[in-house]
Amino acid sequence: MKRYLITGASRGIGRAIAEKLAGPDVELLLHGRDTVALAGVYKTVKQHCAHVVRLIHDLAVPSGVSDLIHQVGRNPLDLLVNNAGIAIVKPFCEITSIEWEQTVGVNVTAPFMLMQHFAPGMPPGSSIVNILSIAAKTGFPTWSAYCMSKFALRGFAQCVREELRDRKIRVINVYPTATDTHIWSHIEGEWPRHKMISPEDVASAVAYALSRPADVTLENISISSLAGNL
Ligand SMILES: NC(=O)c1ccc[n+]([C@@H]2O[C@H](COP(=O)([O-])OP(=O)(O)OC[C@H]3O[C@@H](n4cnc5c(N)ncnc54)[C@H](OP(=O)(O)O)[C@@H]3O)[C@@H](O)[C@H]2O)c1
Numbered sequence: 001m002k003r004y005l006i007t008g009a010s011r012g013i014g015r016a017i018a019e020k021l022a023g024p025d026v027e028l029l030l031h032g033r034d035t036v037a038l039a040g041v042y043k044t045v046k047q048h049c050a051h052v053v054r055l056i057h058d059l060a061v062p063s064g065v066s067d068l069i070h071q072v073g074r075n076p077l078d079l080l081v082n083n084a085g086i087a088i089v090k091p092f093c094e095i096t097s098i099e100w101e102q103t104v105g106v107n108v109t110a111p112f113m114l115m116q117h118f119a120p121g122m123p124p125g126s127s128i129v130n131i132l133s134i135a136a137k138t139g140f141p142t143w144s145a146y147c148m149s150k151f152a153l154r155g156f157a158q159c160v161r162e163e164l165r166d167r168k169i170r171v172i173n174v175y176p177t178a179t180d181t182h183i184w185s186h187i188e189g190e191w192p193r194h195k196m197i198s199p200e201d202v203a204s205a206v207a208y209a210l211s212r213p214a215d216v217t218l219e220n221i222s223i224s225s226l227a228g229n230l
Helices: 012-021 035-046 062-072 097-121 144-167 182-186 199-210
Strands: 002-006 026-032 051-056 079-082 127-131 170-176 220-223
Touching: 002 012, 012 026, 012 035, 012 079, 012 127, 012 199, 026 035, 035 051, 051 062, 062 097, 079 097, 097 127, 097 144, 127 144, 127 199, 144 170, 170 199, 199 220
Parallel strands: 002 026, 002 079, 026 051, 079 127, 127 170, 170 220
Antiparallel strands: none
16 A cells, blocks of 8 residues: 655645545545645545545644654655645735744745655655745745745755655656645735636646656656746
8 A cells, every 4th residue: 555645635736636646555644734624635535545544733833744744653655745835925025024934834844844754764666746836946026935935945855856866766846837726815916817727737747747657757847827827
């Protein structure tokens, strides 16, 4: 049986990845904070999976990440998907220190702690997937904290990839364009959701990368919309 941990699986891209990767030989470890939303995902995937576990932890603080690690336990993971993320969008002069710390906590420190803890036990042929963003490659006005966090995780993950190469562990970085999820509901402004790709588009790309032969790795996947950037 394969053991997959997906952070931020309660909605959006994480939920779509969970639904796509559900299978009879899979134990899905689904992380989120919203117990009701996570229960909905659990109900959907349970019938398709060998085992499903719900993990409710706040990843903005290191103690929440440590609790998650503790609950996952000692059995090795075959897949870690660092997907949970937040977007604080405002002029850089208005970003509070709390917002900055939360962005670093969820988008950078949590993936760092999870990779550092789980990678040493992962067997050859396993994978780490980081859901980054086009904001890991380009700066946009008012997206400075978000871009900072995604650039940081991209750099960290590129180095981890090289450290894990000899152990046959793949590090797959995914760079989606604007995707029609709940994350946009918190961001001020009118956003043309019809121009966005779907969470399922991202999940399909992840599933395709994971389905490649063990000696092949899709290291960087950029997913754009033909409608262009917003
Ligand atoms: N949507 C886009 O346009 C887009 C584009 C490129 C990349 N991304 C990236 O894709 C990833 C998923 O985003 P999404 O668009 O699917 O957003 P979403 O629908 O808002 O989902 C975000 C997920 O992250 C979890 N999360 C947020 N803050 C958390 C915290 N403090 N502790 C633990 N979990 C937390 C949420 O859990 P709860 O809801 O249960 O609290 C939720 O499951 C993020 O890393 C995001 O940066 C998104």
